[in-house]
Amino acid sequence: MNRFPTRRTLLCAALVLASVAAQAFPTKPIRLIVGASAGGTTDTLAREIAEDMTKTLGQPVIVENRAGAGGNIAAQEVARAPADGHTLLVAFTSHTMNASLMKQLPYDPIADFTPVALLARVSSVLVARTGAPYRNVRDVIARGKASKHPLTFAIGGTGSSLHMDTYEFEHSSGVPVMQVPFKGTSPALADVLAGHVDLMFAPVNGARPLVQAGKLRALAVAGNRRIAAFPDAAPITETIPRYTTNHGWFGVLGPAKLPEETTRALNAAIVKAMQQPKVKARLEADGSTPETGSPEQFAAFLSADAKHWAAQARAFRIQPE
Incomplete structure (x- = not known):
């Protein structure tokens, strides 16, 4: 009899462990890091979705403000956090724009993050x-x-x-x-x-x-x-048909290499929170349009938005500082 585990047995064991890990998420409070001051639109939206996410996920979802440097301070903290889904970034427009306006960022706004969910676009x-x-x-x-x-x-x-x-x-x-x-x-x-x-x-x-x-x-x-x-x-x-619309946006990102099961669980909780009537009413009052979707759709949006701001910076001859 072969006493050593076969490749199939090892694979099955790995799948079982992955399933258990996915079912266990979250195992502790989730931090929503906001790169803006308390009381603003980004902060208010984060607190409203955090309330519903807490009910859905069964763990406290806590908003923490890390304002400054156009959102860079908050983004850098999340980029360096463990990729376990317990530290997330509530990002806004500057996340993709800063790469075109700043000579050097301490992180890559695309490669160093996992897109979780787009929240809204704003005019x-x-x-x-x-x-x-x-x-x-x-x-x-x-x-x-x-x-x-x-x-x-x-x-x-x-x-x-x-x-x-x-x-x-x-x-x-x-x-x-x-x-x-x-x-x-x-x-x-x-x-x-x-x-x-x-x-x-x-x-x-x-x-x-x-x-x-x-x-x-x-x-x-x-x-x-x-x-x-x-x-x-x-x-x-x-009046000006050639005017190119510049949408602001809000969304949730995690550190790079966030497990797919964790990303899906977070996305589902966020989409549910965004469907609450009070959240929709708040967004409408602020001129925002809810734009939730899948992580893949958010990833495509981020890539396109970064290219949009790069094109704008070139057209307006803005030199990165």
């Missing part, structure tokens, strides 16, 4: 103070081309998708623009309200209360369709 809104002589994009273009001076655009976040929207507007409309950078959305909006700056591409959640209060006018949305938050604001593409 920005072009706003002006209500006393300004603009009611739509056509007014902006007409005044910009007639003026001897370039229109001023507030930049609430250098290197953000909102910044790219400003570049794209100048590029596609032919209207000269002077960018005025600010350290955050709030001070940028304050100077638009005060009349110190003409216009701004703003996040929907930041602009909405000011539009509702009659202090700002929503001229257009940067996406390719209308959104519930500003139903009267037409997409810029209706």
Whole structure:
């Protein structure tokens, strides 16, 4: 009798062990690392899905904020974490954009991560103070081309998708623009309200209360369709067909080489969380569109998005810093 295990026996044993390991996940609390400050859209979305994921997975899902460096601090922490599914990154647009804007990153935004689930895509809104002589994009273009001076655009976040929207507007409309950078959305909006700056591409959640209060006018949305938050604001593409839409996005990533069974379990829990009515309502209020799908679909999205931002950086002659 052969006392040594056959290859078939070893294979069966390995499959059993893998199955047991998959069924055991998660074995401890899951950390959702967010590369943004508490209270913002990314943080709020992370906390809402964490609540439902806790119920589904049977372990606490804890949100931890690691703000700074355009999301790089949080991304680097997750890239170096064990690939067991217990440390995840709630990423946003800068994750794929930074590779085109920075000379050197401490990680590869594609190769060093496992795509788990896309959460949502988000559009920005072009706003002006209500006393300004603009009611739509056509007014902006007409005044910009007639003026001897370039229109001023507030930049609430250098290197953000909102910044790219400003570049794209100048590029596609032919209207000269002077960018005025600010350290955050709030001070940028304050100077638009005060009349110190003409216009701004703003996040929907930041602009909405000011539009509702009659202090700002929503001229257009940067996406390719209308959104519930500003139903009267037409997409810029209706006026400028060659305008290339720059979508912001949110998604969940794990470290590279995350086991497939673990990735599937996390994806299913996240998709379920995103289907909750309160999560959908929150996203809609912020001008976001839920975009959940499979890990493979998210991987394809990330690859395409990185190429998109690289093309934008070349078109606008942005030199990495």
